[in-house]
Amino acid sequence: MSDTEIDALVRGLALAAKQAARRLAAAPSAQKNAALQRAATALASAAGDAVLEANAKDMAAAEAGGLSGAMLDRLRLDRPRLNAVAAGVREVAALPDPVGAVVSERTLPNGLRVQRVRWPLGLIGIIYESRPNVTADAAALALKSGNAVLLRGGSEAFHSNRAIAAIVAEALEAEGLPPAAVTLLPTVDRRATLAMIGLDDVVDVVIPRGGEGLIRFVAEHARVPVLRHAKGVCHIYVAHDADLEMALAVVENAKVQRPGVCNAVETLLVDAQVADAFLPRLAERLRDVELRGDEATRRRVPAARPATDEDWDAEYLDRILAVRVVDGIDAAIDHIARHGSRHTEAIVTGSEDCGARFVQEVDASLVLVNASTRFNDGHQLGLGAEMGISTTKLHAYGPMGLEELCTLRWVAYGQGQVRA
């Protein structure tokens, strides 16, 4: 296809999806929930076999193409995994509907009654990489919050994504909602992605979900506003007055409970006053973790590898922990200001003052006192399922649940008021 044809194709699909978004915004909760339940039932029943067949095709191509074992595992769907996808959709259906909630209301002196009302964003573009379950998760969250979605999945999962999107679209149609509210781009041509993120008169927001390269590409080329989930270089600072037993438990949990996720800790900052007492115990406790320390750390833990400058900015997503000894809370806060990614930052301390200073001066979507970084998650914080964790401060800062897929608009009811 020529560039012009690609642009026309994407624009046409986006306009149809936008039209559908108007219907979705006005759809009652019961209708949206019925469509989600119907999609979940289809995925979990014989109808879902079409997804497994499509996935087998994707897997065969990926194996022939020499995709790595880890990548193949991310791509693969089987009956239990598909049932889990269906359960995720049901879980979203069960969440409260954010649309139409009046979050504030007042009557102005002139009698005008003014409300702020939670309202869908409209048409959300979602760009994601290999895992096909994102197709169902993202569509469910978007639809529940009254939005339409334009999906651009990874090329490896193309057939799987298409089969899942078709099941969701059929469920919408069966419940009287426009199937175009879930539209998968029919091509993985990068020009189609570019066209989609340039449509700032049609698409209301783009959410890239994937690695740093994808997010950078979208941030660089998008004219449409972007909700970004960037990397998590999370720190724990063990303060001079920390309960060291608590610190060990928090660091262990934050590092090893699930090392491959964005809210796992990557760098540990240890106050010089407790370095002698703490670091040998840490090395003992985290025997399965590779420690990379600065000189002061290696004096206490000779087995630690020397850390390089790159280590302070690394998101390992692995059983590796960078460790640095710092001179007091100011040095810790400075280190985080320089190397943190505004995702999740924690302090372990025995004093309220110390905790308050850390909270006051550290910039991150979640700042914790005496708890594991692993709590930065929609489920853990009580939002239910989430679309990702925003590390830009615009619109959402932290987990993006259903409310974060909405905006607040103004509505005013008058009796002919005019401005003086």
Add this chain to the structure above:
Amino acid sequence: MSDTEIDALVRGLALAAKQAARRLAAAPSAQKNAALQRAATALASAAGDAVLEANAKDMAAAEAGGLSGAMLDRLRLDRPRLNAVAAGVREVAALPDPVGAVVSERTLPNGLRVQRVRWPLGLIGIIYESRPNVTADAAALALKSGNAVLLRGGSEAFHSNRAIAAIVAEALEAEGLPPAAVTLLPTVDRRATLAMIGLDDVVDVVIPRGGEGLIRFVAEHARVPVLRHAKGVCHIYVAHDADLEMALAVVENAKVQRPGVCNAVETLLVDAQVADAFLPRLAERLRDVELRGDEATRRRVPAARPATDEDWDAEYLDRILAVRVVDGIDAAIDHIARHGSRHTEAIVTGSEDCGARFVQEVDASLVLVNASTRFNDGHQLGLGAEMGISTTKLHAYGPMGLEELCTLRWVAYGQGQVRA
């Protein structure tokens, strides 16, 4: 300067301003207010003469450069205007401080106490055109909400902006706050603007204030998230059951009370059922307004000029009104979906049902029933001074007051909680 030198200069200034932003975020209200009051006092006293002298320099250059009379008037400062600028700064100082407000709080079953806290965005880049008063207004709003600002004003107002920024910076310093919190780019070289809107690791958000060309330029080139105030193509729909006297008053107010602003009405949609009764009275009432009508309008108002396709998308900012006769509420909603700019939309109707449908199906930052579009304004809606009116749905939709210059971050207090 070479491209590299420009990049290094802008990055250096931005990093210093970002450092200052950390101090501002933690500054108590009293300290921020004292700095704003001090700046206002300086602007309104002999110290402000430096601004008037700088402005005289700008005016001389602008006159020599052949700037239009309207542009010269926008650029010009005199003692009364400068005093009004100072009064605006005092008004911002008097508003409640949004920073640190706990907007929700709950204790999770594991005992973790979780809060959402209003918090400054950080470093805000503001790009604006000729009016130098924006330097003071924007700086005051940003500082009051705990942010630092990187200002890039119009080239014509360069000396005026520099003098105003210097006064604000001195006031900050005198009150113990970092003067770098208000940093004016020392060059109007477009490459400096490009460098600034590319610094997505330093600048938290960019707000362009000005014409469509400026906003498009920023949207196209920015990597930093953008808060956009686009054009206002606002509609009023006079429904079949409207009180026609009320409709006349609302339309007149929305069109002529101040035609040059974004919340003035630009297109009037009149239900076919009331066209005969309403349109001749409208023409009579708006004798000073140029009407541009479709055929059905011109049958009732022969003096109206014929409207072209461009008229339905025009933001006149003038005493011109496009008028179209529509067949019922669906046609009105469709017209607005196609031509509206998501700014402000109003209906005049006698029935709750009709109003409810309009509110439900029209997408705009403010939807009004039986009131003038002119109410979409921070002062009118009770936010106080505003930074502009956002027409993108991300972060802020409608007037951007102090709360909209903040984000909501998460803070959690525990006793050693780890994730199971």
